[in-house]
Amino acid sequence: MTSATVRLDLRLESREKDRIAKAAALQGMAVSAFARDAVLREADATIAADGVVVLSEQESRRFLAALDEPFRPNDRLKKAMDGASGLKRR
16 A cells, blocks of 8 residues: 555534544545545546547437548648649649
């Protein structure tokens, strides 16, 4: 187990601390380890949820249909590709 290098303090009502202590005991863990694991698990879930895009059924169909279409660059993209590569595209 790694040693902690920083602290995180929070204020709780005594009932809340008692609930956390009971849950930690049921898991056979120290309160601090239990709290750290729970907070990190919730942080990971929150961060992961931020990277998820949820589409409606209609949006999903449009997205999948667009993936099935062949790629056709527009004029603006063709100019950008020509400028980046120095080659003329038709």
